[in-house]
Amino acid sequence: MKTLPTLDLSRRRFVAGAVGGSFVMGLGLALPGCSSKEATEALVSPKPDAKFAPSLWYEISGTGDTHIFITKAEMGQHVGTALARIVAEELGAEWSQVRITHVDSHPKWGAMVTGGSWSVHTSFKALSQAGAAGRQLLAAAGAAHLGVPAEACTVANGRVSAGGQSVSFGTLVSLGLPGAELSAEALDALPLKAPAERTLLGRPVAALDIPEKSRGEARYGLDATLPGMVYAVPLLPPTRYGSILTRLEDGDATTIPGFLQTLRIEDPSDTIQGWGLVIAESLPAAWKAAEQVRAEWTPGPTADVDEAALLAEGARLADDPAEGVRVVDHGGIDRVLAQAPRRLTAHYRTASALHFTLEPQNALAHFDETGHCHIHGGNQWQSLILPVLSKALGLQEADITLHQYALGGGYGRRLFGDQMIPAALAARALGRPVKLVFNRDQDSRFDCVRSPSVCRFDAALGPKGEVLGIDHGVAAGWPTLSMAPGFLAPGLNDSGRYDSFSISGADHWYSLPAHRVRAINNPLAQKTFLPGWLRAVGPGWIGWGVESFMDELAHAEGVDPLAFRLARLDGAGPNGGDGPANEGGALRLKAVLETVRERSGWGRALPKGSGLGVAVAHGQERGMPTWTACVAEVAVAEGAVSVKKLWQVIDVGTVIDPDGARAQAEGAMLWGLSLALHEGTAFEKGQVRDRNLDHYTPLRMKDVPELDIHFAESTAFPSGLGEPPLIAVAPAIGNAIFAATGQRVRDLPIRLS
Amino acid sequence: MTQFILNGNPVVSASPDDTPLLWVLRDELDLKGAKFGCGIAQCGACTVHLDGVPTRACVLPVSAASGRAVTTIEGLATDAGEALKAAWVSEQVPQCGYCQSGQIMAAAALLEANPAPTEGEIVEAMNGNLCRCMAYGRIKAAIQVAAGEGEAQR
Numbered sequence: 001m002k003t004l005p006t007l008d009l010s011r012r013r014f015v016a017g018a019v020g021g022s023f024v025m026g027l028g029l030a031l032p033g034c035s036s037k038e039a040t041e042a043l044v045s046p047k048p049d050a051k052f053a054p055s056l057w058y059e060i061s062g063t064g065d066t067h068i069f070i071t072k073a074e075m076g077q078h079v080g081t082a083l084a085r086i087v088a089e090e091l092g093a094e095w096s097q098v099r100i101t102h103v104d105s106h107p108k109w110g111a112m113v114t115g116g117s118w119s120v121h122t123s124f125k126a127l128s129q130a131g132a133a134g135r136q137l138l139a140a141a142g143a144a145h146l147g148v149p150a151e152a153c154t155v156a157n158g159r160v161s162a163g164g165q166s167v168s169f170g171t172l173v174s175l176g177l178p179g180a181e182l183s184a185e186a187l188d189a190l191p192l193k194a195p196a197e198r199t200l201l202g203r204p205v206a207a208l209d210i211p212e213k214s215r216g217e218a219r220y221g222l223d224a225t226l227p228g229m230v231y232a233v234p235l236l237p238p239t240r241y242g243s244i245l246t247r248l249e250d251g252d253a254t255t256i257p258g259f260l261q262t263l264r265i266e267d268p269s270d271t272i273q274g275w276g277l278v279i280a281e282s283l284p285a286a287w288k289a290a291e292q293v294r295a296e297w298t299p300g301p302t303a304d305v306d307e308a309a310l311l312a313e314g315a316r317l318a319d320d321p322a323e324g325v326r327v328v329d330h331g332g333i334d335r336v337l338a339q340a341p342r343r344l345t346a347h348y349r350t351a352s353a354l355h356f357t358l359e360p361q362n363a364l365a366h367f368d369e370t371g372h373c374h375i376h377g378g379n380q381w382q383s384l385i386l387p388v389l390s391k392a393l394g395l396q397e398a399d400i401t402l403h404q405y406a407l408g409g410g411y412g413r414r415l416f417g418d419q420m421i422p423a424a425l426a427a428r429a430l431g432r433p434v435k436l437v438f439n440r441d442q443d444s445r446f447d448c449v450r451s452p453s454v455c456r457f458d459a460a461l462g463p464k465g466e467v468l469g470i471d472h473g474v475a476a477g478w479p480t481l482s483m484a485p486g487f488l489a490p491g492l493n494d495s496g497r498y499d500s501f502s503i504s505g506a507d508h509w510y511s512l513p514a515h516r517v518r519a520i521n522n523p524l525a526q527k528t529f530l531p532g533w534l535r536a537v538g539p540g541w542i543g544w545g546v547e548s549f550m551d552e553l554a555h556a557e558g559v560d561p562l563a564f565r566l567a568r569l570d571g572a573g574p575n576g577g578d579g580p581a582n583e584g585g586a587l588r589l590k591a592v593l594e595t596v597r598e599r600s601g602w603g604r605a606l607p608k609g610s611g612l613g614v615a616v617a618h619g620q621e622r623g624m625p626t627w628t629a630c631v632a633e634v635a636v637a638e639g640a641v642s643v644k645k646l647w648q649v650i651d652v653g654t655v656i657d658p659d660g661a662r663a664q665a666e667g668a669m670l671w672g673l674s675l676a677l678h679e680g681t682a683f684e685k686g687q688v689r690d691r692n693l694d695h696y697t698p699l700r701m702k703d704v705p706e707l708d709i710h711f712a713e714s715t716a717f718p719s720g721l722g723e724p725p726l727i728a729v730a731p732a733i734g735n736a737i738f739a740a741t742g743q744r745v746r747d748l749p750i751r752l753s
Numbered sequence: 754m755t756q757f758i759l760n761g762n763p764v765v766s767a768s769p770d771d772t773p774l775l776w777v778l779r780d781e782l783d784l785k786g787a788k789f790g791c792g793i794a795q796c797g798a799c800t801v802h803l804d805g806v807p808t809r810a811c812v813l814p815v816s817a818a819s820g821r822a823v824t825t826i827e828g829l830a831t832d833a834g835e836a837l838k839a840a841w842v843s844e845q846v847p848q849c850g851y852c853q854s855g856q857i858m859a860a861a862a863l864l865e866a867n868p869a870p871t872e873g874e875i876v877e878a879m880n881g882n883l884c885r886c887m888a889y890g891r892i893k894a895a896i897q898v899a900a901g902e903g904e905a906q907r
Contacts, residue, residue: 076848076886213850214841216786216826223785284772358790358851358885408851440791670887693795701889702880
């Protein structure tokens, strides 16, 4: 159902060979008929037509330094540290000699994407095997060097040892290692360490990216410079789509020192519609000049759309049981609803929300003397924007290189690199490097907004209020439809194609007698703005509805909401899991829920106006769930909600970097709190209303409650952490407000009136 | 032309008087540590010290720095500054890291003025610095660690 960007495992091959003074090892895809010689050559000097595509690569130098190339974006998750630990664990490398490099977008790396909380999950097996393959090779060479059988050798801390003697990786590389190659079958047969044998995974480690970030030395896209570059600031149209720039004149901008010119952007990819640019020798000059140029537009067709219209359209569609692609459909819900003695219906809604990466979108573009296009900036999904740039510039993808930098916040915004397009078009038009920078207002206006959403629930209840079935319609703008339609998934019974990222979470792990989930695109949202993948994506808004409505159902039946959930997490049928990634299924969710019940003291008496609320989540997808249960304690006084404490118990499977995992959980939980109480905007006249911190108000230090975070001990296959701990926070808070006041809140952000 | 002292050394800026100091630092003098976030003095990513006082460089005209001492993260070499940078590592504070120069500059000014702040005083002093990754708990903890080290030395 889901399309994770994993390797076609049957075509994997491991290749190793000497290059210069280093020994290089790679794992990648081999095309049919690819010879060993061709694969090794491709590893050393890849060509676009090579039959071997190494997607993972590391090398060991003659000094024993192990250099691991990271294709994932660093945006705060310390991903390079986690991925390098996995390789180093199986390789037996000396951790203090491990180095990482975040690579550019050279085609040799294959598909490049950092999102979906996928990085560890989708890389774990391949990285482990690549490390183990290297260990086997070094063990064989070390054994020969020491004159002992390979079975007698141990490999650890960058040395091959046997019977009191040892040799370092560096020495073995200096002496010359033979090339090697392993098939997919041989890779699968490699012995991997049992969890108890591990010396790095799950142990404390200092993140490799933190020292430079603690001295102001990390380099972000906005910090990139090139000799001779000029600055560009956009003149943005009144709507994302369909506005026509009818007038663009320099006006009094010519009086601004440093002003160079205006430029109209014509984008053959049609991504950038109706933009002008102001070009100047400095950013302040460009901004000043932008206030003086005369720019006018014929607005696009959505110039009058507001938030209420978007939500009304979502509700209209969600209310119609005929609407939507069927994602879950069992138990004959229409019949169950028609025959039910009682029904309970509710709408849950979320308002537009912004990524608000603290580093605004920017790009530095440059064409070299061969006509190759270089773009400097931070990006999460190189493989998504390269084809768009290719179309916009009329270049082959291989003639465009994206140079990666640290990301000053990603959260899904930098999955799309739309700002690269006008920068590159301008660089070509002007014949010099162009650095394009959004100001904050523009970054918000042309964010890939988290779509306003509507969840509509219609539950059939039995005579005692017991749940007989639920129909759930979810309407929102779909990021995948606009940006990556190839990733749309087929629904049940030819009911159409849908954005799985905008419905995940509705396909939950509770056993219900009848259940239907309808994934509905909101076409008005789709044409008004570019819907984005915002941290936690669909589960971020769907979990709000599902877990709040579960509370309503528990109260309808007169059952404790935590006990109500436990009773339905029985792991029956498909809810028992169907593979290593979701092994154990709902029973693991039940276990974290039981643990959070104990840690939070669920059921204890609280003062009037205070309450506890519970929610669970299983982001990001059924195919790779991270099991979380959250309890919130809130106090409500005079309409103001104060979150006193949040508990969360997390089962992510194997934890790679314990402190990094905790940091991701801390950040994600506070994001959940921020989206619940502090953030949110609205469309007004076709654009988002709140564009800077004077009106858009993410959580600050004074708003941080006490956090109790507990990771379940597990050796199960690792899942992901960047997003899942966000999901259950808002519904736990909403349910706590109900417990404290009896008032049910159904809109995010929560506003008590 | 504006003359000021930058990280202990006299410098001259040729930018127009109303140019925000941030862009003089970043693009004219090539010190990239101070960051651009909101442009309206509300996020704190651009925080530098002006005669020791934490100041939002995104809204300060360079002319206002004339004849004064400007310190950026690159030049922060006080005992408190060094203790903070070390604590930022020991407490594993940064996530994306983009706001952290500003956070450290704000924290350094706090510890200069108040070497042993209470938790409430830390929150009061740091609340204006947005961390979009929301690493607030660790920022607070690192300031407490750095303050504790200063305390131990006294």
